[in-house]
Amino acid sequence: MKTTVITLLVCLCLGTAMAQNQDSMKTFDPAFAHTVYFWFKDPDNTADRNLFETSLKKFLDNSAYAKTNFIGKPPKATREVVDGSFTYSLIVTFESAEAQEGYQNEQPHLTFIEECKHLWEKVIVYDSFGVAK
Incomplete structure (x- = not known):
């Protein structure tokens, strides 16, 4: 059940990422998706959030490998199956593993990582290969 919920959440985030950022992003590559969830030690600290967002955007702008990306924050959960306990999510696509x-x-x-690792207490990563249509 937990795996199914996580899979649905990842699919929803990927779809949202494409819809919201279509003009500014390169073409979505479904070959390999790297999904990361961050839980901050102090999730309400504005300075920590600013540092994280600035460092993450700088990193993604300078990555030679990342094709598309989506940086997210959890919405207010309205359904029992939605896990909104994380501070940030990141979805990055690649042309290959x-x-x-x-x-x-x-x-x-x-x-x-060096600039921001002190901010988080937990990080979970889900990597996925795309399924052929």
Whole structure:
């Protein structure tokens, strides 16, 4: 059940990311999706949020591997199946699993982690291969 709910949430976020950012994003690549959820130690701290958003955007703007991205915050949950406990979500697409591996080791990603790792108490990552239509 939990896996199904998470899968539905990821699909919803991916669809929303495409609809909301279509003009400013490159073409969505369904080959590989990297979904990350962050839980902050102090989620109401405005300075922490500003640092995180600035560092994350700088990283994504300078990534040689990330094709599309979506940075999100949880909406007020109105249904029991919606988990709104995280502080931020990030969905990044890649043309392949190999590209995602390159992203893990590139300097902009490592700099982002170094600048922001003190902000979060928990991070969960879900990686997915696209399913052929």
